[in-house]
Amino acid sequence: MKILFIHQNFPGQFKHLAPALVERGHEVVSLTLRVKEPGTWKGVRLVPYELKRAPSKGLHPWLVDFETKLLRAESCFAAARKLRDGGFTPDVIVAHPGWGEPMFLRDLWPTARIGLYCELYYTNRDTDVGFDPEFPKAEKETDAIRLRLKNLNNTMHRDVADMGISPTQFQAATYPEEWQDIISVIHDGIDTNVVKPNPEATFELPDGRVLSRDDEVVTFVNRNLEPYRGYHVFMRALPRLLKERPNAQVLIVGGDEVSYGAAPPKGQTWKQIFIDEVRGRIPTPDWERVHFLGKVPYGNFLSMLQITRAHVYLTYPFVLSWSLIEAMSIGAPIVASDTAPLQEVITDEETGLLFPFFDGERMVAQISRVLDDAALRDQMGASARALAIEGYDLESRCLPRQLAWIDELFAKTPGPIKV
Incomplete structure (x- = not known):
């Protein structure tokens, strides 16, 4: 079988699936913006493409988003045409459509079966839109219009x-009825044999101090520190947490950029905005127990989760982070926001403790509860790991299901070109 992966940052969500298909003996190729020169990665032939033209100036703001996707689709189409003219015809195309790239590939390869990674459909029903009243859209009355236009990419x-594949039930459910019959819910998978408890783990702070499971460690992780993942709620609760837990060491992981949602005011970062908001209420000796670690190597990230006594995770009703399932796989005691994506994996007092997203006082109370109760920590950590193994283990569950999904996709009759 010849399989083509399309992802602007390959391998992305396909980091396990693509090499597994190579091991099966299939010819696997990826079109991606991530590399500048052709090469290979774990047996996958990497074919770079580049953007052919810059975005238009003065375009109507409601069309800017779609134009960026159209430009990528055009550029990906041009690179794919070179592949075709060089003799490559895929049996299966697996693509993340979020940036627009695979939009026109049916026209190029009408016999290929196309499977899409369905990460999120934009809707104002029970999702991130309008969830946080602190950050309202400038034109609330036009939200529905803006989202319909943003979904032009999904519609195309x-x-x-x-076929489609989505990592969680919550994410799949955001898609409208016409998508539901083609989406399979299969998580990307966690290697629970690697992401596991380690009673002997230690974590070295930037100043050289070494923390272990003997220390009262509280952890908070975002890819980037921003409101979508509850950074503002966590920071505003920090003065109370530090006061009530005089021995706690608070480890905060995350960058200064923006992954989701609105950018901060020009020249600022969300990280610093909320540091500035709370710093005056935190005595210096307490502040010295707060450690902003930036983005850390993966091994350090795992060590940190292996020593934590309370791992705090918040999110808007949005895409669930891999880091949450990884924390569960490690058996970390979790304190999490009671939002829809979490309800799929966290059962209160079983696999974690829940609190209302905006209730910082309740969050601190739940953190204190888990810090004070070793038996509860052990019970929740064991239950969380058991759930991670049962539902999200890479080798025993997710990867076999992904491979079966590929086989099912290959057996499909390709859909027609619609004009």
């Missing part, structure tokens, strides 16, 4: 999709 891709 429904016409080329033979």
